[in-house]
Amino acid sequence: MSALSESDQKLLERIGTDRIAMRERKTRRRNFATALLFMAPALLLVCGMLLYPVLFNIWLSFTDWRKFKGLDTFVGFQNYKRLFGQIYFAEAAFNTMIWVVASLVVPVILGLGIAILLRGVRFENAFKNLIFLPRVLAPTAVGVIWFYVYAPTGLLNYLLSLVTGETVSVGWLYQANTVTPAIIATHVWQTVGIVMVLLLLGLSAVPRDPVEAAQMDGAKPWQTYFHVILPILTPTLVVVTIISVLAGFTAFDLLWVMGSTYPSQRTLSLVVFMYFEAFQKGGWAFGGAIAVVIGVLVLLVTWIQALLQARAERMVR
Amino acid sequence: ADVPLYHDKGFWSQQFQVVGDAAGEKTGVRIVQNSYAPPEQYKAFVQSSIASGSPPDLFTWWTGQTMNELVATGQVAPLDDVWEKLVASGEYDQSTQDLFKVDGKTYAVPFSVARWVVLYNKKMFADQGLSEPKTWEELMAAADKLKAAGITPFNATVQEGWRGFIWFSELMIRTDPEAYKGLFNGTVAYDSPAVEKVFQLWSDMYAKGYFTDPRSNEEPQDFARGKAAMYLIGEWGEGLVDAAGLKPDADFGAFIMPNMDPKLPSAVVVEAGPMVVSVAGKEKPDIMTALNFWTSVDGANVWSKASGNFIGNTKADAPNPTVAKISADMKTNNTVAMQRWWEAVPPDLQGELVAELNGFLLNPTMDNAKMIMGRMQALNADYWEAKQ
Amino acid sequence: MAIALDRHNYDAIARAEATRRKGGWIVLGVALLVSLVWLAPFYYLIVSAFKSSTEYAAGHPLALPQGLSPIVDNAIRVWTDAKLGWGLVNSALYGLVGASVAVFVAAMAAFGLTRLDFSGRTFWFMLIFSGTVFPFQMYLIPLFFTYQQIGLLNTRAGMILFYCAICVPFPVLVLRNFMAGLNREMDEAARMDGANDWRVFFSIVLPNAKGPMLALFLLQFTWIWNDLLFSTVLGNTPEIRSVMNALQVFQGAYTSAGPNIAMTGALMASIPTVLLFFILRRHFMAGLSVSA
């Protein structure tokens, strides 16, 4: 707000700012009371069912609650100390990072590629629906399907046999070097659809004119994409990126179902690790500590998102 | 009156209910089964209800260390009075009662007592002119002969992620039962010579091609399809093979695996499924009525007919030919019951150790075995050290 | 005024132009190839569900089933073993009630947040939205024990209550953006027409948010339907558990349902959402467009 001119200051003095402020406050208070009524159900649900558990979780991560023992003793950072000292934790954290990065990079690049490919192609809608379809399947069902696709006698090996001409029986989900890529591929198969649809929506919202202007300016199609369309698409890309990252962080169902035969399943990601420690071994407090660590990481990412998004929007709008 | 029975054996819930209904008819106290899945959730449910001081009256649990932990809470009732009558009536053996003892008191009745035996394909054995092996040498000879005929001798997989210990514990028992027991209280290390010997043996058997692809997810079906001639599994597996199309007695038989050292007493792994009663439940007559029906000959018959499971009542009908045969074999050989590795090992180590064993199945070389032994022992040592 | 509009045979020109324009075939080819990759698992799923256990083991994965009868056996096995009937009923109940209550509650909150002028709106929004910022895993343990204590564990009410709550924040975000974009003068017109706040909400804003609300309902319904994590933790008895949870039976330690059974289960559990998607896919896509 610009500084007030002298005459405005006089005006304010004449009419008295306090009375105005009071009147505005009264209006706002009345509005607030009404708004609170409208928000009440949502607030109750969210606070009671979502925020309370989060606080509870943070508290319990500082206790030594396990198995049959009640929730009473406060042990400070002991769980965290134990956690950070564990080699399984390091492994799970590392794998989570791989997950996050892969489920960010691959679906976004692939989704963008497919979106560009499909734009305006004949039967665009049919293709779009097909690629989106896995998204409405439950991850559990997807996990079951792909579990058998990857089985030693499953579809993938069969197809590879057809290609190579000899029998292939790789145990994709049994080996350390293939299990993560295999599950990531499934994750990608499931999530590319939504990424693609979001990007297509973004692309269709890219105004036609700057693209045509670039064409007039002498840009070849790829230059148009690179110099004009993608920069304009940045806000959508940021949204998509963040959706992908969060999906990567919290992915559980696929890892649970598809990793069930992998000897070191609990190290596949932090979430699986937490589930093991808490529910398999009854280490509630310890599991709670892992959950808090995941929470902190997710908040960090969300925060970065907010920054990126603000920047991207400032750039384009 | 209805009494609830909580369990995590969803696949047997109908069968449980058959018994429950029969109890209702016979005694007026109907058992209503409540099934939970998966097991982790079930454990969490029981653990938290105990933590809050209100455990279910009647529920299934696990034997071994898991049972010890439960008993330690003081919230389940000893059932020695019940057992006194059961043993006195001659329906149950003392050895069966021993399966449920913690510090001298008995805390459970069985809903299943399954021996871990070798199922074998009778046709394959007949084709190769083989009969039930009585000694380790005969077993190995049979394996060699089968192998030579292009038949894989043994079926073993990592299906569902928990099966890795089966052969490990069996081989431990067949070679060094004392060391086997020592594994469970920290006195024998997982990288001790006794264990290494087992891994060597196991690895050699793999090297000879004795085992099927560990990555199959259709273990019982594989056996039924003739992918292997022998299948080491709990007696409850009989029903699965049956369902997969191979008929007991006619198509396949069962025997207890012989010991490597013939001087050792005959032994078999017994997996017992315990059913426990809370302290409060013990005071309720209906609960005890239900429990009594469950363990009675009538109850056992209904259950075995419905589920194919043996609960240890020797006066009851054997649920299937396999159980009958094994019971008879045990009697003749004075076979002793051994605790299953899964129940015997501290629960906190179960998951991690069995994962390592699965890792061996997938890469059964001695090099890998050495690494695995090291890692298992590291976990084991940590655990016992923390226990001090 | 008659200017001769038919100087040419424009149909002929259009046809000539269409033949002149080539290309597009390559793109179409690539698109077909990509969609084959997407289709293969579905094909695999469906043919597997049509095979008996022996048939599955005998033939190669892509082989067509020999008959239609195995699917009936498979389906019956899935239905009885998993008590799928309950699962379907429960999931439908949770999905319908949870998603519709959540979306309506969210609409109310979004109205309060966007159409009424008061200070600190961002704070209140963040408070509601913070419900989904944390990873879902953080809710598990506390909810489980709290539910256990207050007797909500393994009750339909408990399941519905939770699904209502977890499905609120995202719709609030979307509807807040949507309602903020609605013409405010419309409210003012209604107020000048004599409407109070509730009237404005029910008669003016709500009817106009129908589109996104339906889309959100669909998204949240599928989410609830597909959820495994919470349904395994909060509702585990056969009468309470959801369809996805019911399918877990085929992963139990003592069962050995073969791939054909497991895949039949996956297929049966997926049919409702897939059907819903095909019938209402335009609304699904619309939902995505408001969320982006």
Place this chain on the structure above:
Amino acid sequence: MAQVSLRDLVKVYGRQPAVRGIDLDIQDREFVVFVGPSGCGKSTTLRMIAGLENISHGELLIDGQMVNDLPSRQRGVAMVFQTYALYPHMTVRQNMSFGLRLAGLPKAEIEERVARAVSVLELGPYLDRRPSQLSGGQRQRVAMGRAIVREPKVFLFDEPLSNLDAKLRNQMRIEIKRLQKALNVTTIYVTHDQVEAMTLADRIVVMKDGLIAQVGTPIELYEAPANQFVAGFIGAPAMNFFAGRVEAGEHDGLVFRSNAFDAVLPTGRFARLEIGRPVVAGLRPDDVVPVGHGVPPTGGIAATGIVILSEVLGGESQILLRLGEAEVMAKMSQPRPVESDERLPLQLNTDRLHLFDAETGASLRASADAR
């Protein structure tokens, strides 16, 4: 059918004044138009009258009753919004009857009132359409219909035509004029289009920076703007301005001298003229007449302009000229083609000269309300 009085109306947003004190009496059945540049506070004033904004200070009276604290619905006002603000999910009929239904009027009465408005506005064929199925002009009419059926005491319009294209805007402007004549309701109309203001208003209120710059009939504002701002704002093309000073002329007369032209100042037309005073003279393009085109002014002075640019508009053209050192816009009726750099003889109708104080911009006319 009401008088509306604004007494020192002030609106402050936060600490920023948007309306700085408006005093105005609007007569019963009067059509008052607020004009002014963007951001000058027109809409804010209107919205205070409508009851959509709190009044920070001052009083608003409708028919003598203080209504500052009455909600909109009790003020007897109806408003037509720039965006029409139709309810998109209701049909035309429902849109128009919504307010009446809320008021709980009997069904028959509602139907009758709607029917009357529909026939006035010729909306018959569209009654069951949704707003999205209507053209811009039709929507505009529905918005008016919605206001009409409520039979308000005061009509408020906030730039109701600015979303229409030029042709439609002209047409709807005429319709609004006709309607107001027929209904005879006090009307306050906000626009920033001066053609609308000129053609519709009984009185125009020109606003600037939250204050009234001048109130008057269209002709008054055109002929006798009270200050340079109004002079420049009203009339298209805009008035030409020339900075200069007042100097002594022959016969005790005064002369305006600038780098464009010198003109003898008619006696009696201006007041408070001192010699040497810096002033700004204003001359409308209509008063810069190329010789031989249009009505030659009876008085005035001759001059020669050099054509910079000419724009033919058909029946007339607008010509930008260099006159001395200044640029001047002239209007040529019955136009002929002119070339760039052509020297064009002009007659400047200095009888109609305006003079403004160079500093304050206030008009120096003898009597500001003389025609």
Place this chain on the structure above:
Amino acid sequence: MAQVSLRDLVKVYGRQPAVRGIDLDIQDREFVVFVGPSGCGKSTTLRMIAGLENISHGELLIDGQMVNDLPSRQRGVAMVFQTYALYPHMTVRQNMSFGLRLAGLPKAEIEERVARAVSVLELGPYLDRRPSQLSGGQRQRVAMGRAIVREPKVFLFDEPLSNLDAKLRNQMRIEIKRLQKALNVTTIYVTHDQVEAMTLADRIVVMKDGLIAQVGTPIELYEAPANQFVAGFIGAPAMNFFAGRVEAGEHDGLVFRSNAFDAVLPTGRFARLEIGRPVVAGLRPDDVVPVGHGVPPTGGIAATGIVILSEVLGGESQILLRLGEAEVMAKMSQPRPVESDERLPLQLNTDRLHLFDAETGASLRASADAR
């Protein structure tokens, strides 16, 4: 600096023709404006020239070379879009230099060209701003700058001013005119604003339904419209039309007779007139002169109109009158207030009467290109 020739240009969308066959030769350095109602195919034609749409049929020649199949970048054309189409993520400088950078011009040259355009367009202070930080007029100038720096042979404009408000539109119109004069580049300009067309064009192309209705200089179109459509489209307020028929008059002359007025038809002005022929007469509002206002026409007939509505615009007013049974728009200069229903004596300048065939709308003038 190029000639552009359109030879029977056709565009068909799907099966729907948008442009139905356009023949036109545009001279080097000529400023040609396409006007016409919405949807008549103006933009489509322009976009075919730009290379943004495939040409369905016909030939497009630039400097005699057939360019139908050349991509835009090889045609030497530059375009200014209605929405400006600036790259939102680039600064003004980057926007302007983008095309040059793509073309791989040396840095120094790029900078020089941009600097030149910037100084012409007075964009200096905004070079490092993003489009979102600019006002409408500034964006418009950047869009022009982007076209200028490429030094194209042909400039294309698609309604470049329609997103600006009235004041700015006038201002930018003059700037465009100045710029084109300075740069001297063949220019094709699309608008549906006839003031823009009249003021900017060397020649106007009036389009209707995908065809050319008339091509000519602004004055030609105004004075001698080739058909009723052009007559009604060009000129504001629009020409008044009167349906009537040709009848025999005194001295072997012919008379136009309608329910508004009768007029003797000047000999020689019209061709192909048979007695009894149904025709439409056209008379511009400028030629309906209230007696005592404006230049009294030398010829013409007297009549009396009844005022329906008058709109004062300051220096003139537009008056809607009832004349006989028809409604007529008249222009009154040096206006005085008139009342509704006032009887207003008029002079109709029937010397400037237009006649059109009632059926085809074609002009019945003796020589369509005579002034």
